[in-house]
Amino acid sequence: MARFGKPNVFKMYSLASLPLVLPFGLLLFLAVWAVAFTEVWNGGLSWGFVFGHLLDSLSVAVTISASAAMTALPFVVTAASLSNRWFRRSRVLANVIADVPQLLLVPIGALVLLHTGSGNGTLFLLLLFFNGSWFAHHSLTRMAATRHVTWQALQGMGATRWQIVQIVYLRQALHHTLDLVPFMVSRVLGQVLFIGIFAPHWHLAPASLWLGWTAAATPPPLSLTTAELLVLLTTSLILNYLAYRLSRRSWEVSPTLGHFCTAWSEYCE
Amino acid sequence: MQIETRAELPRSEAIAIVIAVSALLAAAIWLLPPAPPSVSQHRLPFDSAELLITGTLTVALLVVVAALPLAFLSAVFIHVLPEVSKRRMFAILLILAQSPLFLWGFAASIPLLASAQMWPVPALVGYFSAILGILSFPRLTVQILSELEAMPEVWQETIIGLGASARQLYWTLILPAARSASFRHLFAVMGSAMTEAAVSLLILGPTVTLAADISGGLIGRGAHQMLLNLSTYKLHLLFLVFLHMLTQLGARWRLQHGGGRL
Numbered sequence: 001m002a003r004f005g006k007p008n009v010f011k012m013y014s015l016a017s018l019p020l021v022l023p024f025g026l027l028l029f030l031a032v033w034a035v036a037f038t039e040v041w042n043g044g045l046s047w048g049f050v051f052g053h054l055l056d057s058l059s060v061a062v063t064i065s066a067s068a069a070m071t072a073l074p075f076v077v078t079a080a081s082l083s084n085r086w087f088r089r090s091r092v093l094a095n096v097i098a099d100v101p102q103l104l105l106v107p108i109g110a111l112v113l114l115h116t117g118s119g120n121g122t123l124f125l126l127l128l129f130f131n132g133s134w135f136a137h138h139s140l141t142r143m144a145a146t147r148h149v150t151w152q153a154l155q156g157m158g159a160t161r162w163q164i165v166q167i168v169y170l171r172q173a174l175h176h177t178l179d180l181v182p183f184m185v186s187r188v189l190g191q192v193l194f195i196g197i198f199a200p201h202w203h204l205a206p207a208s209l210w211l212g213w214t215a216a217a218t219p220p221p222l223s224l225t226t227a228e229l230l231v232l233l234t235t236s237l238i239l240n241y242l243a244y245r246l247s248r249r250s251w252e253v254s255p256t257l258g259h260f261c262t263a264w265s266e267y268c269e
Numbered sequence: 270m271q272i273e274t275r276a277e278l279p280r281s282e283a284i285a286i287v288i289a290v291s292a293l294l295a296a297a298i299w300l301l302p303p304a305p306p307s308v309s310q311h312r313l314p315f316d317s318a319e320l321l322i323t324g325t326l327t328v329a330l331l332v333v334v335a336a337l338p339l340a341f342l343s344a345v346f347i348h349v350l351p352e353v354s355k356r357r358m359f360a361i362l363l364i365l366a367q368s369p370l371f372l373w374g375f376a377a378s379i380p381l382l383a384s385a386q387m388w389p390v391p392a393l394v395g396y397f398s399a400i401l402g403i404l405s406f407p408r409l410t411v412q413i414l415s416e417l418e419a420m421p422e423v424w425q426e427t428i429i430g431l432g433a434s435a436r437q438l439y440w441t442l443i444l445p446a447a448r449s450a451s452f453r454h455l456f457a458v459m460g461s462a463m464t465e466a467a468v469s470l471l472i473l474g475p476t477v478t479l480a481a482d483i484s485g486g487l488i489g490r491g492a493h494q495m496l497l498n499l500s501t502y503k504l505h506l507l508f509l510v511f512l513h514m515l516t517q518l519g520a521r522w523r524l525q526h527g528g529g530r531l
Contacts, residue, residue, distance in 0.1 A: 009350075009351060009354060012346070012349065012350050012351075012354065013350070013354060013358075015346045016343065016346035016347045016350055016354075016358050017358070017361075018342075018346075019338075019339045019340075019342045019343035019346070019406075019410075020343055020361065020362065020365065020407070023339060023403040023406070024365070024373070024403065026403075027373060027376060027377045027400070027403060028376065030377065030379070030380045031376035031377060031379045031380065033380070034379045034380040034382075034383040034384075035379055035383070085278075088278040089278060089282060089286070091278075092278050092282070092283050092286050093286050093290075096286055096287050096290045096517065097290060099457065099460070099517065100290070100294065100513070101460070101461060101464035101465070101509075101513060102464075103464045103465075103480055103483065103484075103506075103509065104294055104464060104506065104509060104510060104513060106487075106499065107294075107297045107298045107301055107499060107506055108294070108297045110301060110495070110496045110499050110500075111297055111300060111301065113496060114302065114496060183367050186367055186368060187367065190372075229376060229379075232372055232376075233372055233373065233376060236368050236372045237364060237365075237368055239368075240363075240364040240365075240367055240368040241364050243367070244360055244363055244364055244367075
């Protein structure tokens with residue numbers, strides 16, 4: 001667009017940020033307004049409580065994310081070593097599983113629970129499966145971006161399929177683990193909150209934030225001050241900013257065509 | 270091995286995979302043990318079924334109405350930014366899209382919970398859909414933007430080389446591409462809105478969607494009790510699996526026939 005004259009970057013920035021700032025700003029304003037001006041909500045909630053729960057949640061999320069990535073790694077490497085057709089099939093399969101809504105996983109969890117009798121084990125398995133498929137989907141998507149070149153180049157040099165897997169795909173998958181796990185942590189945080197609503201008896205740390213509120217027939221007033229609300233929201237964004245910084249490589253796939261043709265895009269080929 | 274230039278799976282195979290995964294989900298629901306007679310049966314009677322199904326579809330539709338313009342506008346405006354600014358905006362977008370949006374849903378539900386009076390159902394549904402729309406649109410924007418960025422540079426160069434103005438560039442290239450990308454990804458947004466439960470539960474007192482109804486029945490149960498209770502919601506869950514399958518099939522269908530891959 002620069003060739004149509006010097007761009008007015010401020011105007012362009014304003015236009016681009018409005019659709020983002022307006023809705024989220026409105027949500028924030030409504031929440032702060034409701035907390036600040038309603039007496040019922042001016043209870044006390046200690047900073048220690050909030051941060052304690054956030055730290056607990058983080059440790060749970062980091063453990064689950066790392067385990068899910070390591071579990072999905074063999075699937076990713078195997079899929080990468082297959083023919084193009086089976087590679088694509090594996091990609092679609094991982095994508096379809098990763099897209100299953102969390103609510104529809106509850107029956108699967110219930111069936112496993114029925115046969116194993118272990119609540120925490122079931123939960124761990126479900127999260128492993130669900131997030132592993134997410135990791136596999138994004139890892140395979142990113143591999144697809146360079147697959148054409150890597151196969152051609154290495155085959156041209158006379159490498160066997162196993163050598164290509166060893167030299168390229170195994171290392172790529174390990175890199176993806178480092179890149180994707182930070183974002184997976186924030187994803188798992190959301191899921192853990194979700195589980196807190198559905199199954200508080202599983203006693204996952206962040207679930208306690210919702211306890212007494214969702215579990216009761218008549219929810220007691222939530223004791224949350226404006227500052228604490230803002231801290232919660234800001235912390236989630238800071239966590240994601242850190243994840244973004246740590247996983248920069250995963251969205252800098254191609255320096256030319258499609259800068260945003262990334263691990264987050266379905267169209268990275 | 271031959272390197273193929275066509276990068277997508279044939280539509281029939283993608284559809285078969287979607288149907289197989291949905292069938293597995295449905296089988297898991299079907300295999301749930303029957304609830305003992307002591308547990309009150311939640312049989313989805315016709316009068317409430319109508320309300321729940323209508324509520325689910327209405328919420329999904331309203332979510333699309335809220336998310337589509339926001340995603341479309343932000344993607345187009347970010348796409349035409351200079352390179353450095355574009356990267357910054359994309360970073361913000363990614364941070365928003367990947368953040369635990371439950372926290373935002375929680376924040377957004379506070380006005381309703383703090384309100385002394387019960388809101389009427391249509392107002393609740395409208396508010397709830399607007400919130401879900403706001404929470405969903407950054408992900409839709411990322412997808413639209415990715416497709417816009419994947420457009421070959423030469424297309425834009427050609428149009429400019431033919432003497433087109435900035436306005437013509439918008440109308441002939443950027444807006445049609447963004448429109449086609451938006452409709453391709455809408456199905457996924459609708460699907461997640463249909464099965465979104467947690468926020469609905471926080472906001473909706475009376476359950477007007479299938480997901481909220483299930484949530485209401487499961488909240489706070491012990492492991493054993495939850496299992497028994499879940500089996501009384503088989504029809505709800507099967508219907509949600511069916512809706513999920515339809516949206517997934519729609520997404521796969523559009524992927525191939527949504528105006529061609531850019």
